[in-house]
């Protein structure tokens with residue numbers, strides 16, 4: 587079945603007790619045992635397994651084309667669970683422009699485990715192959731990347747991982763399973779911050795890890811989730827499922843709006859460059875065409891001039907909201923360099939935008955008036 591149909595049906599069943607069509611929210615921490623001591627439905631204690639979480643995991647495994655999934659309390663909890671499965675001395679290759687909190691996991695939580703981490707240009711498979719060592723266990727990719735929307739060729743990185751006997755993991759948050767399916771290209775596991783498009787309404791924080799096949803890092807992440815307690819609440823799972831039903835149709839609108847806004851900015855005299863993989867001028871355009879069905883709602887642009895000009899545009903918008911995060915109905919604009927801190931490589935004149943579900947002409951008019959006045 588197609589993804590629109592699976593988004594509505596996968597993981598969902600009419601409630602056997604009441605025939606409620608929509609999934610009930612099971613607010614319980616524990617489940618009754620049979621007289622002979624068994625748990626007949628497999629649910630014993632809510633940290634270890636819970637029906638709302640099981641449904642979310644089944645649904646997202648289906649959308650991503652995986653065999654199993656683990657839901658976490660955030661995207662970062664999913665990443666932390668993977669790192670907890672590594673051994674001291676293991677080597678990891680990650681993108682030089684990886685999500686900025688990801689670096690903090692290694693630098694600020696696990697320095698005592700003496701992992702070796704190399705940050706490589708993932709758009710260049712030769713650079714990734716050159717970074718491989720005998721101790722390489724994980725190759726982490728993020729595509730499209732943040733905030734320059736760089737595109738990593740997934741099939742080529744998957745091949746490097748297979749040869750190196752390393753597990754390849756793709757953070758596919760910007761693309762969602764609607765626009766890109768890394769597992770079909772040989773990547774071993776996918777993570778999403780479900781906080782973003784998958785939840786889709788800026789009302790819940792969550793993460794998911796989906797695997798194509800059984801492997802030791804997935805099983806260790808399951809232990810961190812269940813015994814380490816990195817679990818989402820039942821209500822978080824329920825809200826995320828509610829968001830998923832409309833994901834494929836929301837993505838169509840994000841993509842259409844994104845393309846229109848990118849074209850407008852590309853032709854604006856005050857804009858130096860637009861980073862959107864849907865534009866022919868984007869260096870990752872051909873790779874994006876090859877591995878994505880459409881180009882999404884995330885973009886960034888650099889204004890002619892300095893940081894003050896960029897901050898000035900962000901200060902003057904009226905329809906866009908100045909906020910971090912992405913993937914919700916509201917369009918967001920954000921000056922990234924100032925939240926990423928002094929060590930960031932993000933250009934100071936760059937603004938990142940999550941194009942929401944408003945009318946594209948209202949978004950364009952808003953940017954037009956903001957650009958006019960700086």
Ligand SMILES: *Cc1c(COP(=O)(O)O)cnc(C)c1O
Pocket residue numbers: 660661662663685728732757759760778779780781782791792793
């Ligand atoms: C937001 C985000 C994360 C982190 O997810 P949280 O749910 O905030 O923990 C990781 N990767 C990308 C690409 C993100 O946008």
